[in-house]
Amino acid sequence: MKDQAEVETPHLPTELLVCVKCRRGHEISNEERRPGKVLFDTLGAMDLPGGLRVTAVECLSNCSQGCTVALRGAGRWTYIYGNLDEESQAETILEIAAQYNATADGLVPWRQRPEHIKRNCVARIPPLEI
Amino acid sequence: MKDQAEVETPHLPTELLVCVKCRRGHEISNEERRPGKVLFDTLGAMDLPGGLRVTAVECLSNCSQGCTVALRGAGRWTYIYGNLDEESQAETILEIAAQYNATADGLVPWRQRPEHIKRNCVARIPPLEI
Numbered sequence: 531m532k533d534q535a536e537v538e539t540p541h542l543p544t545e546l547l548v549c550v551k552c553r554r555g556h557e558i559s560n561e562e563r564r565p566g567k568v569l570f571d572t573l574g575a576m577d578l579p580g581g582l583r584v585t586a587v588e589c590l591s592n593c594s595q596g597c598t599v600a601l602r603g604a605g606r607w608t609y610i611y612g613n614l615d616e617e618s619q620a621e622t623i624l625e626i627a628a629q630y631n632a633t634a635d636g637l638v639p640w641r642q643r644p645e646h647i648k649r650n651c652v653a654r655i656p657p658l659e660i
Numbered sequence: 661m662k663d664q665a666e667v668e669t670p671h672l673p674t675e676l677l678v679c680v681k682c683r684r685g686h687e688i689s690n691e692e693r694r695p696g697k698v699l700f701d702t703l704g705a706m707d708l709p710g711g712l713r714v715t716a717v718e719c720l721s722n723c724s725q726g727c728t729v730a731l732r733g734a735g736r737w738t739y740i741y742g743n744l745d746e747e748s749q750a751e752t753i754l755e756i757a758a759q760y761n762a763t764a765d766g767l768v769p770w771r772q773r774p775e776h777i778k779r780n781c782v783a784r785i786p787p788l789e790i
Contacts, residue, residue, distance in 0.1 A: 652722070
């Protein structure tokens, strides 16, 4: 008989929030997709670990340091990361998202985080306790 | 008979999170209170509107732009504000906290926010929908 720690209970879902309005400092015409939308579309087309979903958000209010994403889930710390490139860093985002998704509390040891993520944490928020 | 909008239902509690570990860029000896702790103590001693509570947090991970606070509550947007002075800006924090506390969704119109708050929003996170 497995003890409680060994029972494979799926964690609550993890959300990867992506600011789809982000211009990342560029002049963007109405016809062009914004960098944040490019990033969202790229992440949405990738093979995501179970329990992780990608959610579009209109402005995470980190406009001077975009592109911006956040990782959050019930009972977990929320982390916000910035200065992300929509073309070259989708894999990096997916790497920290998978690490985060594998935790119960959202705390990924600092040394294990991808290099860009180590240096570009905008802020974090503790879990909501009601 | 009052209609539903007129019934005075108290909002869910609002939390004002204060990073008590913040050094705000200073060298701090072990004997000194850190700026974040000074800010927390000051806010905790102030007359707070009903439904607002001040909570100490150990690191909101905005260390280069402290002091840092966050406003959050169930069903509301979470806002993080930085570059706050522990000596002179407790009143400003309480002003935006009272405005936030009076909303149901956490959205305080930009023009109504105190000047420092307008310019020093670190990030915001939408309400958690489960």
